[in-house]
Amino acid sequence: MTTEAAVLPGARYTWGGDEFLFVEVSEAMSLPANFKVMSIAGRLSEARLPGIVDICPANASLLVRFDPDILPPEQLETAVREIERDLMSHQERPLETRIIEVPVWYEDPFTAEVAQRFREGFHQEPEGSDIDYAAKVNHLKDAAEFIQRHHEQPWLVSMVGFVAGLPFLFQLVDRDKQLEVPKYLSPRTDTPKLTVGHGGCFGCIYSVRGAGGYQMFGVAAAPIFDPDQALADFKDFMVFFRPGDIVKFKPVTEAEYNAIQAEISAGTFRYRQAPVTFELSSALADPEGYNRELMEALNGI
Amino acid sequence: MAFEIGNPGLATTVQDQGRTGHYNVGIPQSGSMDQYSAELGNALVGNTAREAVLECTYLGPVLTTDSDAVIAVTGAPVKVKVNGEPRPQWSRLLLKAGDQLAFGVIQGGTRYYIAVQGGIDVPEVLGSRSTYSLGGIGGFKGRKLEAGDVVPVGAPLNDGKLPPAETVPEEFRPVYAKEQEVRIVLGLYDHRLTEEGLGNLLNGEWKVTPVADRMGLRYSGPGVSWKEREQPFGAGSDPSNIVDAGYAVGSIQIPGGTQPIILHRDAVSGGGYAMVGTVISADMDVVARAAPGTETRFVAVSLADALEARRDFAERRNKAWAALGANR
DSSP states (O other), X not given: OOOGGGGSOOOEEEEETTTEEEXXXXXXXXXXXXXXXXXXXXXXXXXXXXXXXXEEEOSSEEXXXXXXXXXXXXXXXXXXXXXXXXXXXXXXXOEEEEEEEEEEEETOHHHHHHHHHSOTTTOSSTTSOHHHHHHHHTTOSSHHHHHHHHHHSOEEEEEEOSSTTOEEEEESSOGGGOXXXXXXXXXXXXXXXXXXXXXXXXXXXXXXXXXXXXXXXXXXXXXXXXXXXXXXXXXXXXXOOOTTOEEEEEEOOXXXXXXXXXXXXXXXXXXXXXXEEEOHHHHHHXXXXXXXXXXXXXXXX | OEEEEEEOOSSOEEEOSOOOSOXXXXXOOOSOSSHHHHHXXXXXXXXXXXXXXXXEESSOOEEEESSOEEEEEEESOOOEEETTEXXXXXXXXXXXXXXXXEEOXXXXXXXXXXXXTTOXXXXXXXXBOOOBTTTTBSTBTTBOOOTTOEEEBOOOSGGGXXXXXXXXXXXXXXXXXXXXXXXXXXXXXGGGBOHHHHHHHHHSOEEEEEEESSSEEEEESSOOOBOOOXXXXXXXXXXXXXXXXXXXXXXXXXXXXXXOEEEOTTOOSEEEEOEEEEXXXXXXXXXXXXXXXXXXXXXXXXXXXXXXXXXXXHHHHHHHHHHHTOOO
């Protein structure tokens, strides 16, 4: 089949002052747009142009920081445009990535306590919980059905950022099955560390405690940002997620959550993860069938 | 040697030229907000531009040195006191072991810098000593200083050689005015503003609000209007929303069209608000010096003008180092 990527129009190039090039691949979020962003970012990184400072792939756009004293702006723009042109005329390269199981305690007491402090004037429906509201606006029966929909299909890390190590997640399902929930009316000044949140069509995991505007559904059981690099999964880098990672949420009970905390304290916790090859065309042709294949990689780990 | 912190001040942090290469995972640049002032402090004490300094915000610390030390205080105007006696700013000061350094009330601007020969010697994290408080990395234990902290100072560079000049000449010191012109390059999502909205941005009087810190500065003023549109999938419902994207450091976003925010060195690396322009690199230090109440005009310049301003700024900086007889 023809992938949707082939029909994406050319990207829009614009400058963020004298040190940033911004490449908007698409105004709207879609899997092909994100895939194209990651492809451009990957090739630009491989090109190792002197003067490139940061390459930041985002959901549907790319931000490149450069040192104009070394790399003149027009030269950078030309290089990125060439990569984009080259991508349009070539077969999609599959993404070598990994699938990771992320244990989540849904409807936990930590996020519930913080939610209680930010109701009137902050939330659309101050009298209910965030998850009840999310179920309602997605025309689902109840919180349980929303939780089911949230963890039964995997998500793609479409961007890492906002604060250190925070993954933005895009669920690998057809657009009509995407969960969409408005952000809080006004951002909270507090969000528990490791809150599993949702705003618009994006899920996220808050890597650190702080401000936030996403609805709160639960708390991830294990760290995703570890400056001390104490756990084995952080041996190479303090940030766990990379764009292109695939995340499968796994609901856990309070007892399972506590058992994981004990493993973390003992320094023995490891994420269940497996390498996978992700092909855009397969994901678009039959999302749920392809997701089953991807998730099989986690069996027997 | 080390500085012992008696009173930490409002928000005193270790900073250097900042940390690049990790913005793609949300770790911001950090570093001294007013790079120019910080590095001239380094110049006075025989350091290179790379050594770490203490950044003091409004209310400085009270500290005691455990050894003889060569220091300089640069940046926003403030009374410097050694053992209670006034000492000049923008000048090299010699401290004896046991001397106490303290500060009066800030007279303008926002931040001043304590540079010390040898630099503040905390461990580098991801290639920098700068503090990123939100992520708890870099600087002194990843946080602002607290009473009782003992902050290590490095060994002198170049066998302790100091530059011939002891004072930064007046002409090379920044101004701390109540009015500022800040040059910006329009772009990113400026096409989403109405003509009137763009007019307000460029012709309006904007004032720095008290909501201003290392992450960004918020301005009050006439507000701007956005073009109505059917929002793209995933972008959120307000016309100032976009699908979450990377934020350029120095970029200006205007959530809801009310108060522009200029993102600075500890900025969040991305989010869902449309940016309409970016402060040129040569003016980022100028923005850093803006205290609440500063009247600000945003002046649109071309990318070519921004690059020329960047060259002029580098030249001015190099001349300042040369005036001290120091090597950057």
